[in-house]
Amino acid sequence: MSDQEKTSVNIKEIKIPVPIINPETRAFWDATAKGQLLIKKCSDCGKVHYYPRNICPYCMSDNTAWLQCSGKGKIYSFSIMRKAKVPYCIAYVTLEEGVTMMTNIIKTNFDEIAIDMEVMLDFVDNGEGSALPYFTKA
Ligand SMILES: [Zn+2]
DSSP states (O other): OOHHHHBOOOGGGSOOOOOOOOTTTHHHHHHHHTTOOEEEEETTTOOEESSOOSSOTTTOOSOEEEEEOOSEEEEEEEEEETTSSSOEEEEEEEETTSOEEEEEEOSSBGGGOOTTOEEEEEEEEOSSSOEEEEEEEO
């Protein structure tokens, strides 16, 4: 196994996608540029959800508010693409706030990545006024 296959993706080698921003997601992407991860919390039923939507997926209320996350989470599940042109790890991370999001694990040795591993938020700037919320070993 080459050194590249043992280590999580070198983020400089891949093209970071630029999100399509609409009025519903503008605040989310603007916050990423400031290093903040936002989710939505329903003011009626009290549940949190991700991805952010104006309508609560649990009770259909439109009374939702932004909630800034701590950036701490644990890996729920993951998969390592070792044979990709640039190897990478895709994962579901459950945030401290209770939601689970699909993301990438970066700057972490592939051999260390495990279910329930504690991770922390690590934004990668896409150079277009927003950043992607990825995670690294805590
Ligand atoms: Zn609700």
